[in-house]
Amino acid sequence: MCSAGTETASWGGNAPRGTYVFWANNSPSCETARSVSFTLTVSQGNSIVATRTGTIAAAAESQRFSIVH
Numbered sequence: 001m002c003s004a005g006t007e008t009a010s011w012g013g014n015a016p017r018g019t020y021v022f023w024a025n026n027s028p029s030c031e032t033a034r035s036v037s038f039t040l041t042v043s044q045g046n047s048i049v050a051t052r053t054g055t056i057a058a059a060a061e062s063q064r065f066s067i068v069h
Helices: none
Strands: 020-024 034-044 047-055 065-068
Touching: 020 034, 047 065
Parallel strands: none
Antiparallel strands: 020 065, 034 047
């Protein structure tokens, strides 16, 4: 995606037990190569489980974070 936006992954019921890894990616296919800010929020129901913020260089990805469910 080459514009700001929100991406959501969800389950109709409870998410399967396991380790989930999440990160942000600043796609190299975008015409304007520049650093961007990001916010990652992981929630369960109405509760926020984890939040990470940072800046990603052009054509790079953020550090990977994991949570165990």
